[in-house]
Amino acid sequence: MKKVTGLTLLVSLLFGSAYAQLVGDFSSGVFKDTETESINDDIHISDFRYQATSNENSIFSPLRNNAGAAFLASAIIPGAGQAANGKWVRAGIYFAVEAAGLIYHLARNAKARKQEEAYEQFTHRNWSVVAYAEWLVNYSQVHTLNNDWQQLQAEIDGKTPDYIINSNNPDTRNDWDKVNISLLHRVEKQTPFYFKDRIGSNFSHELPDYGSQQYYELISKYYQYQPGWKDWYGAITTAPNQSADMYRYFWNGEDEPFDLFYQGRDQAQEFNENYRVAGNILKLMLVNHVVSAFDALFSVQLKNSRIETETNLLKMEQFSVIWHF
Numbered sequence: 037m038k039k040v041t042g043l044t045l046l047v048s049l050l051f052g053s054a055y056a057q058l059v060g061d062f063s064s065g066v067f068k069d070t071e072t073e074s075i076n077d078d079i080h081i082s083d084f085r086y087q088a089t090s091n092e093n094s095i096f097s098p099l100r101n102n103a104g105a106a107f108l109a110s111a112i113i114p115g116a117g118q119a120a121n122g123k124w125v126r127a128g129i130y131f132a133v134e135a136a137g138l139i140y141h142l143a144r145n146a147k148a149r150k151q152e153e154a155y156e157q158f159t160h161r162n163w164s165v166v167a168y169a170e171w172l173v174n175y176s177q178v179h180t181l182n183n184d185w186q187q188l189q190a191e192i193d194g195k196t197p198d199y200i201i202n203s204n205n206p207d208t209r210n211d212w213d214k215v216n217i218s219l220l221h222r223v224e225k226q227t228p229f230y231f232k233d234r235i236g237s238n239f240s241h242e243l244p245d246y247g248s249q250q251y252y253e254l255i256s257k258y259y260q261y262q263p264g265w266k267d268w269y270g271a272i273t274t275a276p277n278q279s280a281d282m283y284r285y286f287w288n289g290e291d292e293p294f295d296l297f298y299q300g301r302d303q304a305q306e307f308n309e310n311y312r313v314a315g316n317i318l319k320l321m322l323v324n325h326v327v328s329a330f331d332a333l334f335s336v337q338l339k340n341s342r343i344e345t346e347t348n349l350l351k352m353e354q355f356s357v358i359w360h361f
Contacts, residue, residue, distance in 0.1 A: 103336040110332035114324050117332025121339060130328040134321060141317040148310035155303040156252060162296050163255050163264045164197035164208040165243065169215050171263035171273045172223060175230075175283045183226030184219070191216050199266050212246045230284050256300030259285065259293060267294040 098105040099120035106117030115130035169192050176185035195214045199206035221242045229236035239260055244250035255261045262268050271294065272282050 100336070101340065103333045103340070106332040106336045107329045111325055111329035114328035118328070118335065121332075121335055123335060126331065130324060130331075133324045137317050137321040137324065141314050141321070144310050144314035144317065148307045148314060151303065151307035151310065155300065155307060158300060158303060159252060159255060160208050161199060161206045162208075162266045163261075163300070164199060164211045164266070164269070165215050165217075165220075165246070165264065166192060166195050166208075166211040167197045167266070167269040167273060168243070168261060168264035169220055171269070172220070172227065174273060174278070175263075176223065176227060178278075178280050178283045179230055181227060183223050185223055188216075188219055188223050191219060197266070197269060200269075209246065217243070217245070232284055236285075253304065256297060256304050262293040262297045265294060265296040265300070267296045 099109055099117055100106075106120065109120065110117035110130070113131075114134045115127035118124075118127035118130065169188060173185050173189045173192070176183055177189075192215060195211075198208045198210050224239045224242050226238065228238050241254060241258060241260060243261070244254060255264060263273060275282065
């Protein structure tokens with residue numbers, strides 16, 4: 037009975053020693069403890085946000101992420117900033133407005149230029165500075181003015197408007213070499229308007245230099261220059277039966293200009309109207325640039341603005357909202 041007990045005690049000691057070594061091996065790193073590791077890092081909603089891939093690192097990245105770059109791009113080419121950010125409908129609208137406006141502007145401007153050239157050719161055939169100077173001499177002589185008209189008469193004596201000399205193919209630009217323009221201006225400055233029942237102030241304008249914008253505008257705008265037109269020259273200045281009444285301004289419809297004056301006026305109004313419309317189209321295009329630029333600016337800012345929620349998903353100890361704009 038004592039032998040069995042001693043054997044049992046020996047087995048227990050050996051088993052206990054082996055068990056203690058086995059447990060020691062577990063705790064020494066061969067096997068990890070089953071203790072749960074604590075999570076120390078906070079988990080953010082932004083951790084689950086979509087991260088841009090390398091495919092987005094392109095030349096358009098500044099337009100997608102930089103509001104200033106998108107603003108500048110759309111200011112130069114309307115719709116560029118919107119297209120870079122995938123706003124295709126708005127980009128298409130801005131670009132379509134730009135393209136249509138440019139085409140319409142160029143068409144109107146080209147039409148106005150052709151009309152202006154046609155008007156200039158019309159004046160070269162039908163308005164002469166020699167005819168105007170001759171009428172001014174007659175006008176001054178009839179009213180016995182002291183305005184140096186005698187010198188002007190000597191200057192143009194024996195000279196005829198080109199539309200009389202070359203009736204088939206007139207070019208009255210040649211007439212500008214026949215008149216001393218400085219002398220003509222001196223006479224104009226000293227010449228008053230003679231009305232039916234009174235004498236008015238001196239002439240309001242001096243004939244502008246040939247070829248200037250003012251020249252082409254004034255000869256079909258002010259009655260003062262109606263005597264330079266071919267039909268007036270034939271009906272008044274060179275009429276066989278001259279009278280003082282022919283050289284007065286009635287201003288009551290009795291001294292209405294002849295047809296060529298009105299034709300010139302109408303042609304000038306047509307091309308000026310087309311130039312005006314073309315200019316207004318440019319203003320609208322400028323507005324399109326400005327609106328597109330600011331739209332791109334705000335689009336990128338709103339895209340970059342985000343709500344970030346920072347919270348400890350496990351402990352729920354804090355909750356914060358940050359708005360980036």
